[in-house]
Amino acid sequence: MKKVFIYFWVFLLVFFLLPAMLTKKDVEAKVPENNANENTEQTENINNNTYDYKNYGTIKLLHTSTGEVEELPLDTYLCNVVSSEMPVDFEMEALKAQAVVARTYTIYKIQNKKHNNADICDDSSCCQAWISKEDRLARWDEDKRESNWAKIEQSVNETKGKIITYEGKPINAFFHSNSGGTTELPVNVWGGGTEYPYLQVVETAGEEGYAQYSSEATFTKDELIEKLKTKYEDITIDFNNDEDLKILDYTDSGRVKTVKFGNHELSGTETRSLLGLKSTNFEIIRGDGNIKFAVKGYGHGVGMSQTGADTLAKEGKNYEDIIKHFYVGVEIQDINSL
Numbered sequence: 445m446k447k448v449f450i451y452f453w454v455f456l457l458v459f460f461l462l463p464a465m466l467t468k469k470d471v472e473a474k475v476p477e478n479n480a481n482e483n484t485e486q487t488e489n490i491n492n493n494t495y496d497y498k499n500y501g502t503i504k505l506l507h508t509s510t511g512e513v514e515e516l517p518l519d520t521y522l523c524n525v526v527s528s529e530m531p532v533d534f535e536m537e538a539l540k541a542q543a544v545v546a547r548t549y550t551i552y553k554i555q556n557k558k559h560n561n562a563d564i565c566d567d568s569s570c571c572q573a574w575i576s577k578e579d580r581l582a583r584w585d586e587d588k589r590e591s592n593w594a595k596i597e598q599s600v601n602e603t604k605g606k607i608i609t610y611e612g613k614p615i616n617a618f619f620h621s622n623s624g625g626t627t628e629l630p631v632n633v634w635g636g637g638t639e640y641p642y643l644q645v646v647e648t649a650g651e652e653g654y655a656q657y658s659s660e661a662t663f664t665k666d667e668l669i670e671k672l673k674t675k676y677e678d679i680t681i682d683f684n685n686d687e688d689l690k691i692l693d694y695t696d697s698g699r700v701k702t703v704k705f706g707n708h709e710l711s712g713t714e715t716r717s718l719l720g721l722k723s724t725n726f727e728i729i730r731g732d733g734n735i736k737f738a739v740k741g742y743g744h745g746v747g748m749s750q751t752g753a754d755t756l757a758k759e760g761k762n763y764e765d766i767i768k769h770f771y772v773g774v775e776i777q778d779i780n781s782l
Contacts, residue, residue, distance in 0.1 A: 625647060
């Protein structure tokens with residue numbers, strides 16, 4: 445009976461338990477190997493993020509300070525643009541959105557040339573800002589230079605070849621610093637002939653947490669008159685009459701459309717320019733003999749708000765979500781498909 449019992453357990457061991465143990469070990473051994481291969485491939489794809497531009501692989505950049513035209517790879521140029529246009533401590537998805545917007549803006553400029561001998565210039569008031577890598581690094585703390593530049597390169601490299609299109613064509617990808625919560629229509633900034641269906645009034649919450657959200661400009665009555673006289677020499681304002689200094693109407697986004705300054709009516713954009721205000725979203729406050737302009741937002745307000753992009757990124761939105769929030773009805777397209 446004892447021998448039968450022993451034979452029974454040997455039978456179980458040989459035919460059931462041992463094969464099961466060997467099978468489990470084999471499966472456990474294979475899983476890490478497969479994961480390791482997959483991770484290696486992903487790492488190689490990130491580190492070797494190359495893109496073969498069929499067209500637009502290089503651009504001609506006009507340096508406005510010297511008149512020199514430099515030819516350089518598109519994505520090298522974009523690293524300099526992104527590092528100049530957006531704070532490096534913004535979220536990665538916001539930086540990636542900026543990279544795609546800047547790439548799109550560049551292609552639009554190439555297709556709609558403004559400079560005879562160059563594709564685009566380094567003046568932000570004309571095209572978009574640009575700073576050399578050396579100058580950019582010099583402005584960062586030494587211990588952050590390498591990691592900051594790596595972050596900028598990552599934002600460009602992980603969006604290689606991506607542009608924003610509307611009906612299959614690159615858009616005029618305007619952007620600005622802070623919308624004050626609501627973007628603006630281009631017609632209210634640059635007048636007729638600048639209507640783009642993808643540039644609409646959109647709202648973005650959370651921008652009030654940024655330094656660019658609010659500002660003030662205060663003038664004495666004489667200072668205000670002198671500022672306005674640089675263009676309107678005959679201007680007169682009766683400061684005792686509330687009707688002589690007031691906002692007359694607003695745009696759909698809540699920005700100032702027209703202001704009455706005594707014997708002249710000025711547009712909000714002209715007022716902003718003459719008084720050096722950061723946006724046309726302002727109110728006029730009288731007090732203590734001074735005139736204060738309380739301003740919300742920074743920039744013309746058209747297209748993507750950079751702080752708005754960072755806000756959306758902090759909410760978990762990716763760069764495509766961010767772009768499609770600010771540009772209505774667009775697609776993210778491969779540049780080689782143009």
